[in-house]
Structure formats: C-alpha cells, structure tokens
Amino acid sequence: MSARGGTPPRPLTGPEERLAPRKSGTANDGAVPPRARSPRQPRRLKELDRFDGVERAVHWSTALLMIVLLFTGTVLYVPTLALMIGHRAIMENIHVIAGLALLVPLLAGVLGPWRQRLLADLRRFDRWGAADFDWFRRPARRHNLSRGKFNGGQKAEAAFLGGGMVVMLATGSVMRFAPSRFITLATGATLVHDIGYIALFVAVAVHVFFALGRPEQLKSMFSGKVPRAWAMRHAPVWLEEIEGSKRAEASKKEGRDQASSSSG
Amino acid sequence: MSEKSTGDGETELHGPDLGAHPAAAAEPPVERVTHVGRRTVLGIAGLGAVGIAFGSELQSAAGGALTHVSNALGGLGALVPGADEFRIYTVTGSIPTISPERYRLQVSGLVDRDLTLSLADLRSMPRTRLVHTFQCVTGWRVPQVHWEGVRLSVVLDRAGVRSGATALRMFSGDGVYTESLTLAQARLSNVIVADKMIGNDVTAEHGGPVRLYVPPMYGYKSIKWLDRIQLLDRVIPGYWENYGYAVNGWIGGSA
Numbered sequence: 001m002s003a004r005g006g007t008p009p010r011p012l013t014g015p016e017e018r019l020a021p022r023k024s025g026t027a028n029d030g031a032v033p034p035r036a037r038s039p040r041q042p043r044r045l046k047e048l049d050r051f052d053g054v055e056r057a058v059h060w061s062t063a064l065l066m067i068v069l070l071f072t073g074t075v076l077y078v079p080t081l082a083l084m085i086g087h088r089a090i091m092e093n094i095h096v097i098a099g100l101a102l103l104v105p106l107l108a109g110v111l112g113p114w115r116q117r118l119l120a121d122l123r124r125f126d127r128w129g130a131a132d133f134d135w136f137r138r139p140a141r142r143h144n145l146s147r148g149k150f151n152g153g154q155k156a157e158a159a160f161l162g163g164g165m166v167v168m169l170a171t172g173s174v175m176r177f178a179p180s181r182f183i184t185l186a187t188g189a190t191l192v193h194d195i196g197y198i199a200l201f202v203a204v205a206v207h208v209f210f211a212l213g214r215p216e217q218l219k220s221m222f223s224g225k226v227p228r229a230w231a232m233r234h235a236p237v238w239l240e241e242i243e244g245s246k247r248a249e250a251s252k253k254e255g256r257d258q259a260s261s262s263s264g
Numbered sequence: 265m266s267e268k269s270t271g272d273g274e275t276e277l278h279g280p281d282l283g284a285h286p287a288a289a290a291e292p293p294v295e296r297v298t299h300v301g302r303r304t305v306l307g308i309a310g311l312g313a314v315g316i317a318f319g320s321e322l323q324s325a326a327g328g329a330l331t332h333v334s335n336a337l338g339g340l341g342a343l344v345p346g347a348d349e350f351r352i353y354t355v356t357g358s359i360p361t362i363s364p365e366r367y368r369l370q371v372s373g374l375v376d377r378d379l380t381l382s383l384a385d386l387r388s389m390p391r392t393r394l395v396h397t398f399q400c401v402t403g404w405r406v407p408q409v410h411w412e413g414v415r416l417s418v419v420l421d422r423a424g425v426r427s428g429a430t431a432l433r434m435f436s437g438d439g440v441y442t443e444s445l446t447l448a449q450a451r452l453s454n455v456i457v458a459d460k461m462i463g464n465d466v467t468a469e470h471g472g473p474v475r476l477y478v479p480p481m482y483g484y485k486s487i488k489w490l491d492r493i494q495l496l497d498r499v500i501p502g503y504w505e506n507y508g509y510a511v512n513g514w515i516g517g518s519a
Contacts, residue, residue: 079342079352083469086354089507126301159301163308170312180401180482180510181517188319190403192312194345 047225048242050149050217052117056224058109065105066204068098069168073197099172102165124149125158131237149238157207164200167192320403322346327407348406350398352469355503360437360489364465364473369419369457373433373495376424383459383473389414389422392456394479399515401482401504411477413458417451419493429495434476434502437489443502444511445478445485447495454479457490481513 051059072095075081076088085091109118131145135152142151150158174182174189211218220226231239315322323330327348334341334349342349352359364383371379393412399405425447432450434443449455458477459466466472471488478485484504505511 077343077351083352083354083359086357086359088353088355089503122301126299127297128300129297132300155301156304159304160308162301163305166305166309167312167315170309171316174316175402180513183399183401183403183482183516184320185316186401186403187323187405188316188403191319191323191346192315195315196312198343198345 046228048228048231048239049224050220050226051121051224052114053224054109054112054114055118055121056221058105058118059221061105062102065098065102069095069102070201070204072098074201077194077197096172096176099169102169121149125155125162128152128155143233146237147235148241149235151234153210157203160203161200161207164196164203168196168200171196319346323405349404350406350470351400351404354438356438356440359468360439361468362437362473362489367473369474369490370492371419371423371495372492374426374429374497375420375495376426379419379423381419386414386419386457386459386474389418392454394454394456396454396477396479398483398486401484401509401513409461410463411456411458412460413456413474413477415453416455416457416476417453419457420447420450420495423495425495428497431496431499433494433496433500434487434490435492435494436471436487437491441487441489441503442500443476443485443487444499444505446499446512449478449481449512452478452480478513480515481517482509482515484509485513 072091075085075091076095082088109115110122129148131147132152132155134145135142135147136156145151171189171193174185175193178186178189180186211221216226216230228239323346327346330344330347331349334344334347337344341347367383369379369381369386371381391412392415393410395408395410397405397407398409430447432445432447434445436442445455455476455478457474459472459474461467461470461472461475461477466475471486471490474490475488476486476490484502487502499511501511510517
C-alpha cells in the first residue's frame, strides 16, 4: 500500500497534533491509569476531528448552490411551476450562474494550500475495500463491518453526486453556450440534463434524509467533530488510523528519547 | 478493536516501520483496494457524453413511448424526460388571459392602412393548415403538431406593406416579449398567424387566442399571445435575441 506515490508524510489524520504528549520522557506512558493522568496529557480525546474548516466551507457553499440549482431547475422544468412563477429569463440566469459557481468551492478547496484533508477524504471516497462492497452485499451485517471513515453507501453517494455534477455542468453548458446549429447536441444534452435533474434530486434527498437520521454525523458537518464513541461503533478502522498512527508516533518519540538518554 | 477481521492488530501498528510509513497505517496492508469512486464518476460522465451525442436519436426513437408513459402518469407525467411534450415557457410572472371576444391583432408602421383584426376577421380570411415539428432551441421538440390559421403574408397584404419596410417587430400580449422577422421571412408560405393548434383553439398557455408559428425556425420565433405587428425599415432583435439567441433562428441554422 505504500506504493501510493506522493502521499504526504503525515496524511489523513488531523487530531494527532493535539494528541501528542506535551511532555515526553515518561517511559511507561501506556501503563499509567487514565485517572492518574495530568489533564494536559489526555490518553484519548472525547471527540475526533472529522472535517476541517475547508471541508465544511466547501460542503456548505456547494450545498447552498445545489439548493439554488434545484429550486430554479424545478421552476424551469415542472410546467405547473413554470407557469406559476414564470420569469424564465431571470430563472435561467440564476440557474446558469449558480451552476458555473458550483465549480468554485470544490476547485478552491482542492487547489489551495489548505487542501490536505479534503484531498484525503476524496481519496477515501475513491478507494473501496471489502467492507464497502459488503456494506451493499450484506445489509444485515453492516454493524460488523470494519468500516473506515466513510461506509460504502456514503462512498457511493459521493461518487454519484460527483459524477452527476460533472454531467450536469457539461450538459448545461451545451444547452446554454452551444451555437444553435448544434441543435442535435442540445437535444441530447437536454434529455440527459432532465434525467440528471431527477437523479440528482433523488440523490440529494437521500443525502439529506440520511443526514437527518444521523445526528452525530450531521453535527460533525457543523462543528467538524464527532464523538469518539461514534467512531468506535461506526468507523473503527478510521479510529485505529488516527490512534494507531498516534501511538506509532509516540513510540517513535519514546525511542528517540531513550536513545538520547542512553547516550548522555 | 479485537473484533476487527483484517488482522492488523495493535501490536503490528506499534512497529517502528509503520511509523515511518503512515500511509500503510491508513489502509490495512492485506486489503485490496479498488478505485470504485473515480470509476463511477468517469462512468457517469461517459454516459452523459454518450447521451449528448446520441440522445437526440434516442429521443426520436423512444419519444412516442415516453409520451405514453408521461400521459399514463397524469399530473406527474410532465416530469418524464424525453417525452414529446410541450414545455410552457413564459418570461413574465404569469400567462396573459385574453378573451377571444375581445382579442384584436393590430398591424401598423410602414403600411398603407393600419389594421385591427378580431378573431372573427382572422377566421374569415383564407385558412392554411399544416403539420410540423415544433422545435425548441433548448432541445425539446414535439413532432407532428397540427396548426391552423392565416398566412402572415395574407395579413401583410391586407395592410399593404409600403416600400422601405424590411422587417417586422411583433409584440406579445404579455407586455414584455417581442420578436422579429425580416419581411422575406415573414412572407414564407408556411409562416402563419395561428388560432388553432393540436386540433383546438390555441390555449392560453400555448399563446392563445392567437400566436405566430414559424416552422423553419426555433420556437422562440413563434411569438405567443400575438398582440401587435409593426413594420419597420430595420430588424430590431427580439426578447431572447437580446440574451444571445440568433436573430435568424433557423433550425440547425448557421448562427
């Protein structure tokens, strides 16, 4: 797995900085019972960083634009509403501007120097392991799966929304900007855009529905944090990623400390 | 942690080599990873591209069947993509309701005599019927629409077009929409002032009681709620043309 080229030196986990012991040199670190620890050296955080500020900003600005797009799109597409609300030129312009603007948050998030965590999560969406396939194959046993930060359903939703946005941007651009001699392409694009509208409407509804039923995860899109207890139950592999690399770091540091003390 | 099935026990994670390779800690080494995410995105994008390229043909083939589906669904039928159905566009907040009795078409500008035609006047003039596909510039179309009305050229002849007139400016009863045609385009034999459509009087949402129909051009040229025709010495672009649509809206044209 280390074949993943270009992996940043310490990727994927955020909270380890804050987990790092301030004072090193306590050789029997793991043996001290939690009650006896100084509050400055918590063994475990009660909450884990799930999304950083960049990810939340990208999410919410994209969400806002999606709401605008779905609303104006519905008015443009559903005849009853098109008749009731009318103002087609205004609706179209809002729709097109919001559609083009949809690129901005994601591109800004992915291209800026703040992209680390967002990219890591996009990579997570991309990479499917056995647990993700099993999430679909054996719905009854989902709670037993060794799940990472995102489950198979979430990964599928992310890929579906991502692909959908690409298609809507492409077809919408053809509809709006292709010269009218390309009416055949515009006709195809309209058909795809219409189908995509229905599919994305459903996908967004599913996303919102599941989010509302999962308060810890919903809150984490506001606060960025998720309770450690949630991760233990729902994302044990992710928890292990964080705490495992934390332990590895601590033991490395410990080893360095021991080495320096023995030489002194 | 003990119930984990992947075998990466805690002891393994304590190993110093893993500290040097945090990437290995991120994904359990024994697990095979498939790039389903990017494949899905690319797959959907590919489907979209195929749809842009062949959607028009697909719609020609399946539009009739989809129309049946759409009709069977009743109120929800309008949501069926690809069905051969009209979409009702209006650029104002509501559609104008104009009573057939009080309807008047005015013709003015560079003409010998200003005209004010009632619906009865129009119906007493020579009638033309035609069947043609209605094609919207945004890509939807309705094949085999039956139209009936009076040739625009007949109306123009009755008013008497003065020399110097080269274009028509038309105004919609919605108070906002306008359209243009050159005089030559307006005189094409299949350009009609329609008061019947799909076998009935033109309904309010389709632009009734009287609208224009310009078969060789995109739907935006076929102004609805036709209220006033003005003859001018130059083309003044219409409503959508100010938003960048071609002034000469030939279907498949060069604009």
